[in-house]
Amino acid sequence: MARRRTNWGLVLGIALVLLLPCCAAGVLVLRLAQPTRDTAPPEAALTITFLYSPEKEAWLAPLIEAFNRERVEVGGKPVYVEAEAMDSGEALEAIVEGNRAPVAWSPASTLWVPLLNARWQERTGEQEPLAIYPQPLVVSPLVIAMWEDYARAMGYPERELGWQEIISATLDPRGWGAFGHPEWGAFTLGHTNPYFSNSGLLSVAAEGYAAARKVRDLSPEDLADPSVQAFVREIEQAIVHYGESTEYFARQMATRGPGYASAVVLEEQTVVRLNAGAYGPLPQRLVAIYPREGTFWSDHPFVVLRGAWVDAQEQAAALLLRDFLLSRPAQEQALAAGFRPAETSISLTGSIIDPSQGVDPFQPRTVLEVPSARTTAALLETWQSVRKRVNVLLVVDISGSMEGQKLAAVQDGLKLFLDNLADDDSVGMLTFNDEIATLSPVGPLGPKRAWLEDEIDRLQAGYKTVLHDVTLEALRQASERYDPSRINAVVLMSDGLDTASRIGKRQMLQEVERAARSPRAIRIFTIAYGDDADRELLEQIASTTGGRMVEGTPENIRRIYVILSSYF
């Protein structure tokens, strides 16, 4: 049988057809062999810490996770970002004091960058700035968020409103009566504490400009003028209370409506999110007033720190993170979160930045000049001396469960709280276990500061808990010392369930509710300390009175007291 000849052409053809997909398969095998992607830090990761202001949390938190999943490498090591939301002022202090050592920071505004550099220089004597390469990630103008009906009563949208109109309204003794609505009561305003938060600092700067009748060149000399100080003091009288972050104000506006405040100074982005229902349904829409004299932009800069704790690889990693956050997909997500993206090719037309959300993409039409670091320092000093004073009663649980480290941490926290108050603030203190003891009635802090600190050091824990009784006793004492020119509040800390009160829970809550409706209402801020605290009850007391419940542990209680001091 004749042997058939081998068709080498066919063999070669088959070989070539097979070669290409097999090469591709080889590359694929290599890709599949790469480590799986998850959110835990990979082994031998180059870990960098990134602090950012809390307004950006909804936008940044998922993006940071996505970046960590990317496993981008620097020097052969996968980069892993540990990010934390922290108010701009608090972050600045933490960096300067050495309590935090981030590689990158994104405060809410560039205003904080020279402040950090100046403080760093003061502390270390180093001439080179600590924060470098500031670059905006997103921007959002500072606006006055007002309930739509209220804004319309003032002439919105035909009448252009500004700081002057808002300030006049807060100073008018007729309150909303001056606009045909006496039933709305006084014109109440909210802004955050300028030592902690960007919008608070910018609000105070705007007040300074309005008081000095300027739009630029505000100087420490202007702020030293007694008439300027008197003007700012009067505006601050309309403040409901301060606070560490705009997030808290946004939640209060959503849950309490116009009864909480007539207007609050916020970023445009927060107004968009409020109207979009991100904080729950609103009783009516909010509108953004872009002050006609000008406002400030929150430009959310990304800065890399060049402290001794940051090496070149970490700096490079931070810059990769920055580029990721500035990439088009990340920037599109920023717009969906209500920010104006730094990527200018992304149009606002047809976006969430729209009059239907109470905002105007073509505003603001002018700005106030950002004050210098020197003027900013003077602004903070001025505010400290003219801010609304506080009548605050501190209520401290010293029941048996507080023994040991738990009480020691609270003692430190209480002293930090007092450090942040001025001598002419009024402070009182109650302690409770199965008995209530008035350690000091509400009165000026100055003369008793040292004595009170000693008393705090002497606190001892033991016995049961009369939480219901002490709540009503605190309300009674605070009401007795009520002063309409001050913020009147109770700060109540408890670590357990009520075990020994004479008054039942229901009766106590009814009394609290009745007191909250009175014109001499007292806000109760509560701290649920430790795992056994009665969270539900403390939350109910706080929300009924327009205060806030925060959860504390022996590890964070010092910071909790510092944060609560920002409300006063």
Next chain:
Amino acid sequence: MRKRNLILFVALIVIALGILIGVALGLLRRQHGTPFSPLPELKIQVVYATEEGEWIREAAARFNQEGHVLRGQRIVVELVPMDSGEALFQIRDGRIQPTAWSPASMLWVNLLNDEWKTLHGTDLIMRVGQYQATPLVLSPMVFVMWQERADVFLQRMGEVDWKTIQQAVTAEEGWRTLGGDANWGHVKFGQADPLYSNSGLVAAILAAYDYYDITRGLSREQIASSTFKSWVVPLWRSVVGTPDRTSEDLMKHMILYGPSTYDVILVYENLVASQMKNAPGRWGNELRVFYPRLNLWNDHPYCVLLADWSTADQKDAALEFQRFLLSEGIQAQALRYGFRPANVDVPVINDDPENPFNKYQQQGLQVRIPRINLVEAPSAEVIHELQWLFQQLQP
């Protein structure tokens, strides 16, 4: 061996070989980030002015992809973006050691040579010969203003130029004085920082020439005179916040913050072209371009540094990259980014509808600039005096 078995055997060998080649290629690509080549690499570093941006980055990527070879070595270009001022300091201090540098204008060549000569007694950049500084692309300076505000401005002031802008920024009641909306606030001018940015420096130089109404011979004494200071300081004080370090940032920020922060700015012509399309989507308003009466070409010179930190091969490789950048195809690409090609064989006007000189004619972009008078590049001491004066105003 039976034929069927033979085919199967060959197929299996090929599959195994394929997988091996695939893995090897994948590993090589991962290590180098560039296509695999058996030739040794000849790396060169080119520091460029940030404004050259996308154009030069795309060109370098293509150059590396094409695999240009010099004396048996494959040239690999590494690009480093840096403001002209910053690059000058870093090269002078030896903190960076690039093979070539392309600042935004010839001004920086003079400044670096001036500093280098003081330290080393020679020039670092040649003005003649094989390695002479050679323009890559050209861009004049332009004023950019929001259309709505430009209409009001022109009606009251007649033209947009240094003297009218200076009058406008000093108007007591700002826009109200000019017949505009009182709520537009003061007239706000924007320019980049002359200490770091070429465009900021050129802005300061042009303002000074315009004030004295001359085109050459600007002196240090003229800058130091009190009359000039009292004229220029209000202009610079009207810049809101800290001046941007680059013209690119300034142009972006004009779109980002809109007329709230910048009514009128002075930037490179090419940057306007890149951002023009973004203006209506942000502020519902177009931008208008105006050419100042006195101008200076930003010619983005490509300079092979005559430093001992690069070898003769690296210098020649840098020249090869220069030739590539000046080739007609790459020069035509520059048009898309709003640059005017330095290669005279490439016309500014072509049929490309994306060519900004076609697209934005209505907004004032012009191929032939009317009434332009070019000014002489001032001496290093004049430049230092201007920079010092500007710096005095910063908080």
